Amino acid sequence: MNESEPVVEPIAPKPWYRKELVLFIATSLVIALALVLVSMALYASSGAAQLDLSRPGYKSVQSELDQSDNFEGFPATGAVNKDTLDKFQQLYDKQTKLVTDTDVFSPSVLDDSALGLDDVTASNQ
Amino acid sequence: MKSIVLSVIGLTVSGVLLGVMPAFAQSEMMTDQHIARIKTNCEVARATLGQIHANDAPAYINRNQTYFSVSDKLMARLNSRLAFSRYNTTDLVKTASDYSDTLAKFRTAYKSYDDLMSDAVHTDCIREPVGFYDKVASVRDARQNVHDLAVQLTNLISQYHDQVQAFESKNFSSTGGKS
Numbered sequence: 156m157n158e159s160e161p162v163v164e165p166i167a168p169k170p171w172y173r174k175e176l177v178l179f180i181a182t183s184l185v186i187a188l189a190l191v192l193v194s195m196a197l198y199a200s201s202g203a204a205q206l207d208l209s210r211p212g213y214k215s216v217q218s219e220l221d222q223s224d225n226f227e228g229f230p231a232t233g234a235v236n237k238d239t240l241d242k243f244q245q246l247y248d249k250q251t252k253l254v255t256d257t258d259v260f261s262p263s264v265l266d267d268s269a270l271g272l273d274d275v276t277a278s279n280q
Numbered sequence: 281m282k283s284i285v286l287s288v289i290g291l292t293v294s295g296v297l298l299g300v301m302p303a304f305a306q307s308e309m310m311t312d313q314h315i316a317r318i319k320t321n322c323e324v325a326r327a328t329l330g331q332i333h334a335n336d337a338p339a340y341i342n343r344n345q346t347y348f349s350v351s352d353k354l355m356a357r358l359n360s361r362l363a364f365s366r367y368n369t370t371d372l373v374k375t376a377s378d379y380s381d382t383l384a385k386f387r388t389a390y391k392s393y394d395d396l397m398s399d400a401v402h403t404d405c406i407r408e409p410v411g412f413y414d415k416v417a418s419v420r421d422a423r424q425n426v427h428d429l430a431v432q433l434t435n436l437i438s439q440y441h442d443q444v445q446a447f448e449s450k451n452f453s454s455t456g457g458k459s
Contacts, residue, residue: 202387202388202390202391204394205337205340205341205390205391205394206341206344208337208338208341212330212334213334213337215334216334216335216337216338217338219335219338219339219342220338220341220342221342221345224345224349226349226353227353228349228352228353228354228357229353229354229357229358229361230357230361231356231357231360231361232361232364233361234365235361235362235365235367236452237448237452239361240444240447240448240452241448243354243358243444244441244444244445244448246354247350247354247440247441247444248441250346250349250350250353250354251346251350251437251441253342253346254343254346254347254350254430254433254434254437255434255437255438256434257430257431257434259339259343259427259430260336260339260393260423260426260427260430261423261427262420262421262423262424262427264332265329265332265416265419265420265423266420267416269328270321270325270328270329270416271317271321271324271325272317272318272321272322272325272413272416273317274310274311274313274314274317
């Protein structure tokens, strides 16, 4: 036997599961990514994002949230008489008092002058 | 085939022009001094917008919750109770239905406003003063829409209140009604 000849090592066969395992992990990652994209799209399009104060920038206003939603409402069954309707009116007035101010979301806070974006030269003319 | 391709190109060009023209018209009207003023003040304006945006969120959440409870826990339940007792509730049902529709519009309008506001707050106003100014104008319009819908909801709340009072005086004025 010639000693200068390279010794050919026998190649060990790859485990049968290696290709399948890589494919499985890659497919799982693709599916997970797709599900995350779908859920983010739903989160943004459904209006859930507007109700989420855990988003960055909203921590300072979390305390303004009314956490006590213990309003039972008006019973859907029972007799109908003057007392019942009076009680309903009391409940109704108490609950709606929270939302009957009409200056909410007033656009005047976004006026050019309020934001300092108005054209001073035009207004002086 | 050729005419279809030409029509598609024509529609695309006119669509692009219609989209660009208002902004172009507005930016053309703006003077250099106005643009300079926007550049000078826009960082402060952006901070103010960010604060308004942050303060709007709890206001919207609290209102949305109360608006929904009025519809779900008051109007719907009284209507159901009156209908079960075989009273004519056509007006009350109509108002409750209008209220629900307006509440859905209010939510959609707020979402649109919130998206526009986020876009405006994240605009680089030093590099794009005119674009920033146009976005603020869009936000203002969207906020006006939200405000109008909140006023409509308030009016419907009052309307329902008056209708319940009218119903009570009609059916239970002096003698008791059916129970």
